[in-house]
Amino acid sequence: MGMIVREFAAEDRDSVRRMLVDCQAFSEEEVRIALDMVEAGLQGDYSLLVVEADGQVQGYACLGRAPLTASAWYLYWICVTPAGQGRGAGRMLQAGAEQLVRAAGGDRIVIETSGRPDYERTRRFYRNAGFAEVGRIPDFYKPADDCMVFCKVLNGGGAT
Amino acid sequence: MGMIVREFAAEDRDSVRRMLVDCQAFSEEEVRIALDMVEAGLQGDYSLLVVEADGQVQGYACLGRAPLTASAWYLYWICVTPAGQGRGAGRMLQAGAEQLVRAAGGDRIVIETSGRPDYERTRRFYRNAGFAEVGRIPDFYKPADDCMVFCKVLNGGGAT
Numbered sequence: 001m002g003m004i005v006r007e008f009a010a011e012d013r014d015s016v017r018r019m020l021v022d023c024q025a026f027s028e029e030e031v032r033i034a035l036d037m038v039e040a041g042l043q044g045d046y047s048l049l050v051v052e053a054d055g056q057v058q059g060y061a062c063l064g065r066a067p068l069t070a071s072a073w074y075l076y077w078i079c080v081t082p083a084g085q086g087r088g089a090g091r092m093l094q095a096g097a098e099q100l101v102r103a104a105g106g107d108r109i110v111i112e113t114s115g116r117p118d119y120e121r122t123r124r125f126y127r128n129a130g131f132a133e134v135g136r137i138p139d140f141y142k143p144a145d146d147c148m149v150f151c152k153v154l155n156g157g158g159a160t
Numbered sequence: 161m162g163m164i165v166r167e168f169a170a171e172d173r174d175s176v177r178r179m180l181v182d183c184q185a186f187s188e189e190e191v192r193i194a195l196d197m198v199e200a201g202l203q204g205d206y207s208l209l210v211v212e213a214d215g216q217v218q219g220y221a222c223l224g225r226a227p228l229t230a231s232a233w234y235l236y237w238i239c240v241t242p243a244g245q246g247r248g249a250g251r252m253l254q255a256g257a258e259q260l261v262r263a264a265g266g267d268r269i270v271i272e273t274s275g276r277p278d279y280e281r282t283r284r285f286y287r288n289a290g291f292a293e294v295g296r297i298p299d300f301y302k303p304a305d306d307c308m309v310f311c312k313v314l315n316g317g318g319a320t
Binding site for chain 2: 027029030033066067068069070071072108110134135136137138139140141142143149151153
């Protein structure tokens with residue numbers, strides 16, 4: 001199927017900016033923060049991955065070690081272009097992120113997402129990927145918009 | 161009782177460095193990160209408060225708006241010197257933090273702390289202050305060291 005996950009390169013910035021807008025899941029502030037974290041990632045503060053299908057970037061992920069933990073990581077952002085959705089780009093990216101975390105000695109990944117009804121597909125994606133709900137902060141983002149916390153324990157640490 | 165809560169000043173750095181070590185609750189990495197956040201706070205990235213009794217700094221708190229939320233705040237650090245513990249310095253600092261959040265238009269405070277048995281006093285402090293447990297990430301900090309998430313909804317928004 002010609003789909004690969006690779007490290008993010010500076011040239012991917014424009015693709016990522018476009019997909020963050022096109023996927024229509026993110027507010028202006030979210031897009032701005034996501035792009036700030038891409039820049040910080042290029043400086044080494046976060047790990048960045050992209051998924052490519054037939055030479056086209058179709059998604060990216062931004063993750064990083066959780067400070068003050070022995071081996072937990074946060075998956076901060078994961079975004080797939082409308083064209084890449086439903087074609088397995090998200091699953092491939094998620095698998096690449098897990099491989100990266102394991103290779104770095106990590107053993108669990110935490111993600112935070114919205115409890116809003118229109119995020120049900122996102123939550124199902126994480127549940128299907130093996131994440132369990134471990135927390136729910138009522139009205140965290142705004143009234144009627146809870147923060148849901150998911151965690152996945154990775155089996156078999158070390159590089160795979 | 162001569163106890164006041166006031167804004168943090170650059171001159172308070174040394175007191176804070178000492179109390180982070182003396183309170184014996186924090187690892188070297190935690191002390192380093194806490195001090196980095198004090199510097200960032202002095203640059204305006206976080207809000208910093210100290211509590212003083214009889215002219216002596218007895219505790220400090222570091223808090224900030226939670227990104228991507230309408231009105232949630234994180235209370236990142238709260239630390240009281242051994243001399244200030246049991247004398248209400250923590251409660252006074254906590255009340256000062258809530259007042260600051262309300263005055264800035266915030267309406268809820270989230271804190272993360274350890275689930276280890278030796279943190280029971282800390283958790284009791286938050287529960288007594290009106291925080292409710294909203295999440296628990298198993299083995300987040302390290303094996304047998306969960307992350308517990310607490311949240312307090314502040315009643316009556318606006319400056320008080």
